[in-house]
Amino acid sequence: xxxxxxxxxxxxxxxxxxxxxxxxxxxxxxxxxxxxxxxxxxxxxxxxxxxxxxxxxxxxxxxxxxxxxxxxxxxxxxxxxxxxxxxxxxxxxxxxxxxxxxxxxxxxx
DNA sequence: GCAATGACTGGAG
DNA sequence: CCTCCAGCCATTG
Numbered sequence: 735x736x737x738x739x740x741x742x743x744x745x746x747x748x749x750x751x752x753x754x755x756x757x758x759x760x761x762x763x764x765x766x767x768x769x770x771x772x773x774x775x776x777x778x779x780x781x782x783x784x785x786x787x788x789x790x791x792x793x794x795x796x797x798x799x800x801x802x803x804x805x806x807x808x809x810x811x812x813x814x815x816x817x818x819x820x821x822x823x824x825x826x827x828x829x830x831x832x833x834x835x836x837x838x839x840x841x842x843x
Numbered sequence: 844g845c846a847a848t849g850a851c852t853g854g855a856g
Numbered sequence: 857c858c859t860c861c862a863g864c865c866a867t868t869g
Contacts, residue, residue, distance in 0.1 A: 737866065759851055769852095770864050776850040777866065796851060803850045810850095 740766065741778035745785055747839045751793045754820045755837035756829060758797045765839035779803065792816045799832030 743766050751757055763771040775794070782791040783806070792813040796802045801810040801817075801824065814824045823830035 760853095763851085771866095772851040773849065773865060774851095779850050782850095791850085794850075797853080801850095 737774065740768070740771070740774060741781055744775050744778040745782065745789045747843070748782070748789045748791065748794060749787070750839065750842055751790060751837055754822060754835070756793045756795055756799070756817070756822065756832070756835050757837045757839060758795060758799075760797055761836075762794070762839055765843050776802075795829060795832075799829040799836070801827045801829075 744762055747762050747765055748757075759772040759775040760769065763769055763775050768774075779791050779794060782789045791803065794803060801813050803813055804810050805812045810827060814827075817824055817829070822835060829835060
């Protein structure tokens with residue numbers, strides 16, 4: 735498969751994330767059968783902003799539940815607001831209770 | 844084609 | 857919990 739198709743697969747999985755839940759780059763990559771493609775998942779997110787239909791990119795965090803993502807402004811503050819709007823608490827750029835809010839795509843796919 | 848880069852990860856100190 | 861490091865791979869100069 736080419737990289738473009740991989741990005742589409744990433745968007746597909748991200749769109750499956752339930753409201754108020756989050757997942758990690760590695761988890762998505764692994765769900766697509768490419769455990770070493772975590773960085774490519776992040777690269778795909780650069781296209782998420784202009785993808786149609788839009789993908790909830792802000793529900794993707796790193797393996798520690800940290801808001802490693804950034805919006806066009808270069809900060810993760812907007813991401814935090816979006817997450818809090820869904821009932822997720824953020825403390826020091828980390829998702830509170832991340833272990834329980836974590837959604838494993840492998841369970842759904 | 845090689846070297847650097849990055850929305851990552853897991854292990855070691 | 858934090859930092860550093862090696863492994864990872866598409867993209868860019």
